[in-house]
Amino acid sequence: MFFSASKLKVVKQATVEFSESNKTLQWSETDGNLLDFAESAGISPMSSCRSGHCGACTVELVAGQIIYEHDVSADLQGNQILLCSAKPATKHIKIKI
Numbered sequence: 193m194f195f196s197a198s199k200l201k202v203v204k205q206a207t208v209e210f211s212e213s214n215k216t217l218q219w220s221e222t223d224g225n226l227l228d229f230a231e232s233a234g235i236s237p238m239s240s241c242r243s244g245h246c247g248a249c250t251v252e253l254v255a256g257q258i259i260y261e262h263d264v265s266a267d268l269q270g271n272q273i274l275l276c277s278a279k280p281a282t283k284h285i286k287i288k289i
């Protein structure tokens with residue numbers, strides 16, 4: 193349910209909750225992917241390729257849904273998502289970071 197092949201679409205705005213950082217912020221289209229957004233909020237997730245292939249930015253999506261705007265190839269389990277390639281597809285998402 194997290195892949196671009198679904199009927200999900202990127203929302204224009206979303207509330208993004210970073211649960212372990214105790215930050216809840218408003219995301220909008222111009223904020224880009226969730227890795228860029230987290231970094232702009234002073235959070236420093238692990239990352240490497242920044243293009244959806246290495247898996248370094250893998251985190252758990254606790255609530256809501258995301259969409260990838262390009263193909264990703266990292267190996268994901270359960271509710272794991274790749275921050276570097278994801279944007280919100282619901283008006284509220286919660287990420288364990």
Ligand code: FES
Nearest residue numbers: 240242245247276
């Ligand atoms: S930084 Fe490599 S998959 Fe996100």
